[in-house]
Amino acid sequence: MSGNHDGVGEELLAALRREGLDGVDRAFAYRQGADLDKPGLGRRRRTRIEIATDDGRTHVLYLKRYGRQAVLAALRRWLTHGRRASAARIEYENILAAREAGVPTMRAAAWGAEPCPIGALRSYLIVTAVPGEAMERCFEAFLARHGDDGRAAEVTIGLARLVRALHDAGYVHRDLYASHVFLDDAGGPPTLHLIDLARMFRPRLRTARWYVRDLAQLKHSMPASWVAGHWRAFLAEYLPGVSDEAAGRFDRRVDRKVASIRRHDERRRRRREGGPRA
Secondary structure, three states: OOOOOOOHHHHHHHOOHHHHOOOHHHHHHHOOOOOOOOOOOOOOEEEEEEEEOOOOOEEEEEEEOOOOHHHHHHHHHHHHHOOOHHHHHHHHHHHHHHHOOOOOOOEEEEEEEOOOOOOOOEEEEEEOOOOOOOHHHHHHHHHHHOOOOOOHHHHHHHHHHHHHHHHHHOOOOOOOOHHEEEEOOOOOOOOEEEEOOOOEEOOOOHHHHHHHHHHHHHHHHHHHHHHHHHHHHHHHHHOOOOOOHHHHHHHHHHHHHHHHHHHHHHHHHHHHHHHOOO
């Protein structure tokens, strides 16, 4: 395991070593836990695991394994991030950068990579779970429960501040869908956490374009009732001090990107179903 473990306690690190999760070969040979499949993972593999520590607690973690990548993919990552690094190290550093920017997210318990001049070989990362559930799954029910008591407005402000903190630090998520924002409403004020930071990066050119893309992904994936009732408040919090005219221009750019995402999704759906692409 890497020497820096993101503030994770020694009890958990010891338990990971006992489980054989302290090196690339052993991490890839690990057979416990439940694999989480979704389209587009390619050579990546995600596994939900539970690890018991000597203090009697059970920790829910996610083991992310990155298989050997094509040299071209490694070169693209090098150009994107400005350095040679494995996929696991990039995500590990993104987790640290997000929290430094004030974005609530998971912690990295361990990571490791096979040595390679361009970072194209195997690597793995173990991250902690975040509280709550993906907004994609739970937010419509949340709105139904709390549409009139102010909690939806509270979440809207928190969500805008989360995205603004990420963007103010110069980073973009690149997969900022409701499936990657977790909402915890289990008593007390609702909290939000951002996950899946593998593609997060700091663009050096055309940064506004990337910010628009992030917001379009979010707007596209959120419930229509929230967009109708809360998007304007979200945008006002995301763009503090910006005139209504400038905010309107920005929102129109977001809407054009939303339309592009919808067209892309429709083409992909038709390909899956074997229908005409036009």
